[in-house]
Amino acid sequence: MFPNPFQYYAPQSLDEIFQILDKYGDEAKILAGGQSLLPMMKLRLAAPSVLIDVNGISQWANVNAQDQSLQIGALMRHRDWEHALDSRVPLLHSTAVHIADPLVRNRGTMAGSLAHADPAADWGAALLALKASVAIQSAHRLREVPLREFFVDTFTTVLEPQELLTEIRIPLPQNDAFVGARYFKLERKVGDFAVVGVAVTVVLNPEGVVTDAGIGLAAVGATPLAAVNAESLLRGQRLTLDLVQEAASEAAKESDPITDRRGSEDYKRAMVNVFVKRGLTAVHKDWQLQMDISA
Amino acid sequence: MNLDATETQPLGKAIKRKEDPRFIRGQGRYLDDIVLPKMLYMAMVRSPYAHARIKSIRVEDAYLVEGVKAVLTGEDLASMNLAWMPTLAGDQQMVLATGKVLLQYQEVAAIVAETRESAEDAASKVQVEYEPLTPVMDPFFALSAEAPVLREDREQKNNHIFHWEVGDHEETDAALAASAIVVKEQIRMPRVHPAPLEPCGCVADYQKSTGKLIWYVTSQAPHAHRTVLSMVSGLPEHMIHVISPDIGGGFGNKVPVYPGYVCAVVMSMQLGRPVKWVETRTENVATTNFARDYHMTAEIGATEDGRVTALKVSTIADHGAFDAAADPSKFPAGLFSIVTGSYRFPVAFAEVDGVYTNKAPGGVAYRCSFRVTEASFLIERVMNTLAYRLNLDPVELRRRNFIGVDDFPYQSPLGWTYDSGDYEKTLNTALDMIDYRGLRSEQQKRREQGELVGIGVSTFTEIVGAGPSHTFDILGIKMFDSCEIRIHPTGKAIARLGARHQGQGHETTFAQLIAQELGLSAADVLIEEGDTDTAPYGLGTYASRSTPTAGGAAALAARRVRNKAQQIAAHLLEVSPEDVQWDGSRFSAKGLSSRNVSMADVALAAYTNLPKGMEPGLEATYYYDPPNLTFPNGAYIAVVSIDRETGQVHVERFVAVDDCGTVINPMVVDGQIHGGLTEGFGIAFMQEIAFDADGNNLAPNFMDYLVPTAVETPRWETGRTVTPSPHHPIGAKGVGESPNVGSPAAFVNAVVDALSPYGVTNLEIPLFPWKIWEVLKQHGLTES
Numbered sequence A: 001m002f003p004n005p006f007q008y009y010a011p012q013s014l015d016e017i018f019q020i021l022d023k024y025g026d027e028a029k030i031l032a033g034g035q036s037l038l039p040m041m042k043l044r045l046a047a048p049s050v051l052i053d054v055n056g057i058s059q060w061a062n063v064n065a066q067d068q069s070l071q072i073g074a075l076m077r078h079r080d081w082e083h084a085l086d087s088r089v090p091l092l093h094s095t096a097v098h099i100a101d102p103l104v105r106n107r108g109t110m111a112g113s114l115a116h117a118d119p120a121a122d123w124g125a126a127l128l129a130l131k132a133s134v135a136i137q138s139a140h141r142l143r144e145v146p147l148r149e150f151f152v153d154t155f156t157t158v159l160e161p162q163e164l165l166t167e168i169r170i171p172l173p174q175n176d177a178f179v180g181a182r183y184f185k186l187e188r189k190v191g192d193f194a195v196v197g198v199a200v201t202v203v204l205n206p207e208g209v210v211t212d213a214g215i216g217l218a219a220v221g222a223t224p225l226a227a228v229n230a231e232s233l234l235r236g237q238r239l240t241l242d243l244v245q246e247a248a249s250e251a252a253k254e255s256d257p258i259t260d261r262r263g264s265e266d267y268k269r270a271m272v273n274v275f276v277k278r279g280l281t282a283v284h285k286d287w288q289l290q291m292d293i294s295a
Numbered sequence B: 001m002n003l004d005a006t007e008t009q010p011l012g013k014a015i016k017r018k019e020d021p022r023f024i025r026g027q028g029r030y031l032d033d034i035v036l037p038k039m040l041y042m043a044m045v046r047s048p049y050a051h052a053r054i055k056s057i058r059v060e061d062a063y064l065v066e067g068v069k070a071v072l073t074g075e076d077l078a079s080m081n082l083a084w085m086p087t088l089a090g091d092q093q094m095v096l097a098t099g100k101v102l103l104q105y106q107e108v109a110a111i112v113a114e115t116r117e118s119a120e121d122a123a124s125k126v127q128v129e130y131e132p133l134t135p136v137m138d139p140f141f142a143l144s145a146e147a148p149v150l151r152e153d154r155e156q157k158n159n160h161i162f163h164w165e166v167g168d169h170e171e172t173d174a175a176l177a178a179s180a181i182v183v184k185e186q187i188r189m190p191r192v193h194p195a196p197l198e199p200c201g202c203v204a205d206y207q208k209s210t211g212k213l214i215w216y217v218t219s220q221a222p223h224a225h226r227t228v229l230s231m232v233s234g235l236p237e238h239m240i241h242v243i244s245p246d247i248g249g250g251f252g253n254k255v256p257v258y259p260g261y262v263c264a265v266v267m268s269m270q271l272g273r274p275v276k277w278v279e280t281r282t283e284n285v286a287t288t289n290f291a292r293d294y295h296m297t298a299e300i301g302a303t304e305d306g307r308v309t310a311l312k313v314s315t316i317a318d319h320g321a322f323d324a325a326a327d328p329s330k331f332p333a334g335l336f337s338i339v340t341g342s343y344r345f346p347v348a349f350a351e352v353d354g355v356y357t358n359k360a361p362g363g364v365a366y367r368c369s370f371r372v373t374e375a376s377f378l379i380e381r382v383m384n385t386l387a388y389r390l391n392l393d394p395v396e397l398r399r400r401n402f403i404g405v406d407d408f409p410y411q412s413p414l415g416w417t418y419d420s421g422d423y424e425k426t427l428n429t430a431l432d433m434i435d436y437r438g439l440r441s442e443q444q445k446r447r448e449q450g451e452l453v454g455i456g457v458s459t460f461t462e463i464v465g466a467g468p469s470h471t472f473d474i475l476g477i478k479m480f481d482s483c484e485i486r487i488h489p490t491g492k493a494i495a496r497l498g499a500r501h502q503g504q505g506h507e508t509t510f511a512q513l514i515a516q517e518l519g520l521s522a523a524d525v526l527i528e529e530g531d532t533d534t535a536p537y538g539l540g541t542y543a544s545r546s547t548p549t550a551g552g553a554a555a556l557a558a559r560r561v562r563n564k565a566q567q568i569a570a571h572l573l574e575v576s577p578e579d580v581q582w583d584g585s586r587f588s589a590k591g592l593s594s595r596n597v598s599m600a601d602v603a604l605a606a607y608t609n610l611p612k613g614m615e616p617g618l619e620a621t622y623y624y625d626p627p628n629l630t631f632p633n634g635a636y637i638a639v640v641s642i643d644r645e646t647g648q649v650h651v652e653r654f655v656a657v658d659d660c661g662t663v664i665n666p667m668v669v670d671g672q673i674h675g676g677l678t679e680g681f682g683i684a685f686m687q688e689i690a691f692d693a694d695g696n697n698l699a700p701n702f703m704d705y706l707v708p709t710a711v712e713t714p715r716w717e718t719g720r721t722v723t724p725s726p727h728h729p730i731g732a733k734g735v736g737e738s739p740n741v742g743s744p745a746a747f748v749n750a751v752v753d754a755l756s757p758y759g760v761t762n763l764e765i766p767l768f769p770w771k772i773w774e775v776l777k778q779h780g781l782t783e784s
Helices: A014-027 A037-042 A090-096 A102-107 A110-116 A122-129 A228-234 A241-254 A265-294 B020-024 B074-079 B116-123 B169-177 B222-233 B259-271 B281-287 B336-340 B372-390 B394-401 B423-434 B436-448 B506-518 B546-573 B599-608 B666-685 B738-758 B769-778
Strands: A007-009 A028-031 A050-053 A063-065 A069-073 A133-137 A142-146 A151-153 A164-171 A178-186 A196-204 A210-218 B040-046 B052-058 B068-073 B084-086 B092-094 B107-113 B127-132 B160-167 B181-192 B201-207 B212-217 B240-243 B275-278 B291-302 B308-318 B348-355 B452-461 B481-487 B493-497 B525-529 B580-582 B586-589 B592-598 B619-624 B633-642 B649-659 B717-720
Touching: A014 A028, A014 A050, A014 A164, A028 A037, A069 A110, A090 A122, A090 A178, A090 A196, A110 A122, A110 A164, A122 A178, A122 A196, A122 A210, A178 A265, A196 A265, A210 A228, A210 A241, A210 A265, A228 A241, A241 A265, A265 B769, B040 B116, B040 B259, B040 B281, B052 B107, B068 B074, B068 B116, B068 B259, B084 B222, B107 B116, B107 B259, B160 B169, B169 B291, B169 B308, B169 B348, B181 B372, B201 B259, B212 B222, B212 B259, B222 B240, B222 B259, B259 B275, B291 B372, B308 B336, B308 B372, B336 B348, B336 B372, B372 B394, B372 B452, B372 B738, B394 B423, B394 B452, B423 B436, B423 B452, B423 B633, B423 B649, B423 B717, B436 B452, B436 B633, B452 B738, B481 B506, B481 B546, B481 B599, B493 B506, B493 B546, B506 B525, B506 B546, B546 B580, B546 B586, B546 B592, B546 B599, B546 B619, B586 B599, B592 B599, B633 B738, B649 B666, B649 B738, B666 B717, B666 B738, B738 B769
Parallel strands: A007 A050, A028 A050, B040 B275, B212 B240, B308 B348, B493 B525, B649 B717
Antiparallel strands: A063 A069, A069 A164, A133 A142, A133 A164, A178 A196, A196 A210, B040 B107, B052 B127, B068 B107, B084 B092, B160 B348, B181 B291, B201 B212, B201 B275, B291 B308, B452 B633, B481 B493, B481 B619, B580 B586, B586 B592, B633 B649
């Protein structure tokens, strides 16, 4: 339970980070919350020779809300959403409470979770559903990548060794829109990784027509997945029981789980179906309640 | 209302645990808290293979790591005749592998260094060349002719360890053949692990100048461990001082002797410095003794009106690579013969065959008195099947077959004499608590609405307190236990026992017991256990034996003290000893109760003002050889509902009524019940140490071996009946293990009951949601 020896840097500026990255390349690993990296190092599943602790980059510990998007700095912790509900993106709160345990939520970062790219991670599914993008920076360039193009494979993303994930950007709906969301997680016990995780976020207009829908799936593929076909079935439609069932079964088809000790491929696919259905049904109920109140 | 320990007449009172303030404040002193001057640290090199021949071991690179003091291999140990050690079950076990490895994570070499970090770094530098062999993971395959012979050290060239049987085979077969009804069920209790939160470890401190070894070790049985260590190492027993510090849970896992212990002792003796070894979580879960892994087939015969006629049980027991069970010598399958349970079987037969496989050695009695959980699970599950076959309520079937209150002492067909019980009353208490009749009609209504709701009953009988010397020994040592009490001049007492608690609350409960006998408060009695230089010899704490054995010794030692105290009281009261009476707190002159003295008065006199010719001091020791075992019992009822879409089981209610005889501290008993039920819940729903075909352990950490937390644990409702043991000095029976023994069947019976309308009678644990879902799917129940 001790990591291999490593060098430790705690830079205070981006320039410093890039200098160290330039020197060590892929021998270096970025340490943010460390809630995945450190256990892997202790089990000697990961053995970076250099750790770059980025917790000193204070400008990353902020959230900026602009009209069109929410910009989340790379050091925002899971707990920041556990204790806050933003009605424009309720999915963040709905997801955060399901992540691991309080110790992990206090230290772990959203950006770190995305960069680590565990297919079972909760944020991957949720932020895919929210159609987030990420800002990626190196010494030489700054680029923005939609999250739906970010994940390549299990524990693999488009990040290059010299690059950093600096910000998460979530598009915001119009102010008067109704946004409903749920994160459902089947876990074997509290704090477990998802057996199956399903994130659902839906924007409805006053007529009950879906103006935008996002469905993200955890632990049912080599990466977190977006159920794009199911999403497009919903857009421009009312949330009827039939449509909900159709979308749920489409999402199940889009999932690509494997059989393991947590359940068979069939089981996991069926759970995607169940949770998409439950998520959409719950959102529809929320909307009806909202309409009853405002009526 | 919980009381402080200053209460006098404390027996039966909910006194707050004396040990809790230090545990709650993080001031316990566990093994890993012990740091000695010049202490070295040990790490293990372990096998990645379940079965492989060792071609070579190269240790040179390990010595290049800074701080490394020594590397030990199996060949080094072989030159000292220490490559193998005896197990408590009479088998032998490799300390460090020579020739081949027999399980994944097996110990291959030990490294000792100035720091734990250096030791681990060096461990990764040891190069071992393996030639992988076919692993044998299935105990049934292990018995087949095609299976490779795992244990080349044995003369017997197969994987069969032992055959054990009890009862009358022929009569049982005849009774089954003559029975109108016969049900047969295959019941598997998968491999699980006791998983104490504190892993195992030791600090061996051999001082070359004195020749004395001080050995701090996470031990449930420090005296037995000292004897074993003396036998293995050749060190004289009086030159070994075993100290078992605060222990963070044992559950049977800290009864055996482990390879790491032997290596640490050898290294300390070689280097003349203290050597600490503490397991990682994976080392604990993957290599130390597992539990269960019993593959059982049972047949019950019955009449049409539901009277049982015969029980026949046949079992394959997977013991892993070494038979390292800690069962009493004459009982290779432990007390599995309690399998007739709470029922009047006229005849029965049980047989168990032990088998070697490429898995961790064992199996220990995980919070049960040697294979009693397996036996109880089996009989309570198959009685359930019989109830369905007879179309009889499981409660009614039990009533028709209970051993009656007038049948005690009851002679079971498999050889036990049950001491006492009132099963009907215990069951009725549970039925009242849960409103069984109302519950059944509610179940009917909810079923009509499409819900899957089940009620499961388990009315188990345990057998604990091993045990009487005519029957019970471990490696020849009789299974008595002991207590020594010293009363000091100011009337305060220290009592030392041969047991060793690991969270059971002995510092409180034994203080209560002794205080009750001596007219003191529990605060006046300090309990010490776990130090072999100070405590009298005893076989330790497991198998719910502390109260039945050491508790008996404590009561009888206290009565010896009281007898002498009475003589002194007579002297102080100036009457003859026959004219002194004891009212539970004071001695007084018969017929003149105003003339009286307290135990504290007597204690002072024992050192200052003795009758002429009397030996000074006030102390006594008692070695208690119990005349029989005790038979705690209980009635547990679980109510569950199943999510048709996900297969998740929700435990809606759980009522546990226990009869453990006289209760010393009801709060401590409730605590024991809560803990054991939580473990039983884990066993029923979450836990299995499974392997893939290559022998890889699929649950070698707490990410995959699931231990329930407060979040998923149901709310427990506890109740009690009290039928004292007629032979125990205070009528107590022991309780620590009942909930682990009795609850798994209640959970499974409830889930089976929920699915019984669809013809389901048997489900294999653990009841993972995906397994339930597969069953729901088979029966077309997943669509709501």
